[in-house]
Amino acid sequence: MLNAITPANGTRRPSIVIVGAGFGGLSAAKALAKADADITIIDRRNHHLFQPLLYQVATAALGPNQIASPIRSIVRKHRNTSVILDEAINVDRVNQEVILRDRAVSYDYLILATGAQDSYFGHDEWAPYAPALKTLENANDIRERILLAFERAELEEDGAERDRLLTFVIVGGGPTGVELAGAIAELAKRALSCDFRTTRCHDAKVVLAEAGSRLLPSFSETVSNYAYRALEQRGVDVRLGVPVTDCNEVGVKIGEDHIAAATVIWAAGVKASPAGEWIGAATDRAGRASVNHDLTVEGAANVFVIGDTASVIGADGRPVPGLAPAAKQQGAYVGKLIMRRLRGDHTAAPFRYKDFGALATVGRSAAVVEVGGFRLTGFAAWLFWCVVHIYFLIGFRTRIVIALDWLWSYFTLDRGARLIVGARTGAADMNNATRKSAAAAAISVAR
């Protein structure tokens, strides 16, 4: 049963539907906050996630609620905007409706901002052994895998198995992989090192595997080299130029080299959400919809695709990168364009991406910043990274709390969010009775 939602007062204002409340979708909503139209935001989650800090939840530095805000709160003051917690599954271009699980929503303008999902390059069977990091659930799951590995190592009497439990492999040397490797090394060698009695957390081994020839390929070579050295200083074993050829219950195979590892994390690739298929747009190899210079889809001047779901060629002829600032700029661009259309102005300057540079952090006191020709590494870059991330976090309160948490972690080397609370899914490495029951004990619902 599909019920189109029409304005309650019966008048027919234009209906603008935004699918996805990530950086792009919320930025569009903000630009449309004063539009004489009904804005509907659809998301299958009730919260906006600040994904650049997701790895900090996975490594117990921040709690989930510190990097997520309820969508309804964010758009509370937009009186023209309503929020639907539901999942879009298709678009009916003929009837101009977004199809949700059990209803449909009519649109006059449609903005698809559904983001990206992880890609195992045709090896989806690796997913249970090497979880990716896209959602809060992923982050909770990975945090519990990491913490449980240390707990099990503490009780394990077999030396080889203990080594396997204390080996952590991150696949993919982009910003997420580099940040995760640095954070896990610091977690093991600093935050946890005083907490165990028989386990020597210093013995924990962190491997970062990148199939390409250098880390952080979107940065300059100088930055790649800095990141490499900074990770090596932290004891991370960086393997370049060899692809992962298998992930299984024992560990991971890098080239011909088997590494026994209880915890493997996938940070190697993304593909677009299927929104391109919903609207029948041409898509590239990563599933991203090709869009015009005004971010509309060919043949539908009222359907826009933005962010990681779109393959956008900037005004300078270069592809726009899949980064949060790019998605935000696209959202703002589309919002303003629709505002002009509502006023009867149908002109449209093509979308221009302003490149404010790129940022990545390797760990405490070490980061890389690259803005145009300007480059910064080390402690100054790390401070800059902290300030930028705190500034862009949505919500004043969250900013204060995160700033305090980071200051605290910096001075004490502590990690406050080290909780094992949920049932672990995809329990790939629980292949013998000992580990099974240790996990069962850890996750059993206390009464």
Place this chain on the structure above:
Amino acid sequence: MLNAITPANGTRRPSIVIVGAGFGGLSAAKALAKADADITIIDRRNHHLFQPLLYQVATAALGPNQIASPIRSIVRKHRNTSVILDEAINVDRVNQEVILRDRAVSYDYLILATGAQDSYFGHDEWAPYAPALKTLENANDIRERILLAFERAELEEDGAERDRLLTFVIVGGGPTGVELAGAIAELAKRALSCDFRTTRCHDAKVVLAEAGSRLLPSFSETVSNYAYRALEQRGVDVRLGVPVTDCNEVGVKIGEDHIAAATVIWAAGVKASPAGEWIGAATDRAGRASVNHDLTVEGAANVFVIGDTASVIGADGRPVPGLAPAAKQQGAYVGKLIMRRLRGDHTAAPFRYKDFGALATVGRSAAVVEVGGFRLTGFAAWLFWCVVHIYFLIGFRTRIVIALDWLWSYFTLDRGARLIVGARTGAADMNNATRKSAAAAAISVAR
């Protein structure tokens, strides 16, 4: 396979085993921090939980990591103490071993501090429809039930079903029930009221059902009356003197009165953990082990039971209440007693409970404090409540963060921790396709 864990260095220091890292167990560990003995803390969770604030996680005021600390961190500086993440399932008194899931741990002294669990008074079949609030998982589950109820009401077209979704019943008028009722009323009428477009959150109905003749039966009658009035002012429908006679997928039956409610929370009763049975002690109706005046079990001078697992008669002949301060005092008492025994001093003054009074909060700016003859209600009591709870929270960082969060909530009426992240278990109220798919959408794993 059971392996007794013996000290690594081969010398035979006395082994003191503490089962349970709640208020009692940790307090004992602290008193034993300098003992010339090997202390082992066993808990099936990796974290200590500050249970008095659990209802704040359930009502989205605090995040889970703000009221929980890793046990290993808490005892990090006790060089004689190790922590085992595993579940105790029995005690072998003959061989002096605690039996865990797949090992055993020898003890010379044993402290059982395993706490209490919820009791449905013989109606365990009500549990799926009326979850209790004892663990972080419970709190996450209840928070998601509450938030999803509002989300579903926003999309529901049937008026009766919308009313059912906006009805919240709390069973039990003790401190937890009173605090939950007040917090849910404030959540609906303040934090959420601006966030929805079609749902009128002000219409949310909160019912507090207590079978006895007054709220907060452990306080004086004046305090009970204050709590009753404060809840009524917040719009809570308080029903006294009528027991709950059924919980099912539609709602709850109070006496002969059916209330259609999508969210029912059980705060009506507890029973002790089964530790009393493990050691073959005499137990009372609530399953608590009877102990001697020095908190040992009859016939075993080296086995102690403390906290909610024990039925303790104070030196004044009155039963000691099941409160956090009582558990802490008992833990400290037993720790010091064992310290004396290790020095060869086998005297023992009986345990004396120091009653520092009782505290409960009804909501923002309203609480009750009762210390001996002294009584405080209203804003001053609420401030006192805040200070006491922040003071007793473990960890300096947590204290600052919680203080900030409360100040923030107080001035803005906002609730920051409103996240729906996990798969809801015990999905009792998803009995038609609409609700099923709304939930599926809400909890589907985003990619």
